[in-house]
Amino acid sequence: MLNSGVNGSWNLGSADRSEGALLNRIVMPPHAARRVRDRMVRLIDAQETRHGKPEP
Numbered sequence: 001m002l003n004s005g006v007n008g009s010w011n012l013g014s015a016d017r018s019e020g021a022l023l024n025r026i027v028m029p030p031h032a033a034r035r036v037r038d039r040m041v042r043l044i045d046a047q048e049t050r051h052g053k054p055e056p
Contacts, residue, residue, distance in 0.1 A: 002026040002036065 004026075008019040028036070048054075 002028070002033070 002025070003022055004024045005020050005022040008021065
């Protein structure tokens with residue numbers, strides 16, 4: 001299952017909880033989830049190769 005949404009509080013400061021809203025849920029079989037994960041890893045690796053790792 002892949003959930004996506006929006007973070008309602010960008011500036012958390014000292015708050016220990018973030019507020020968000022679930023917008024979409026995609027349900028898929030395990031083999032499809034693995035393919036999505038593998039693709040995301042390749043895309044992130046390519047992005048970091050081109051632009052460097054993002055700062056935390």
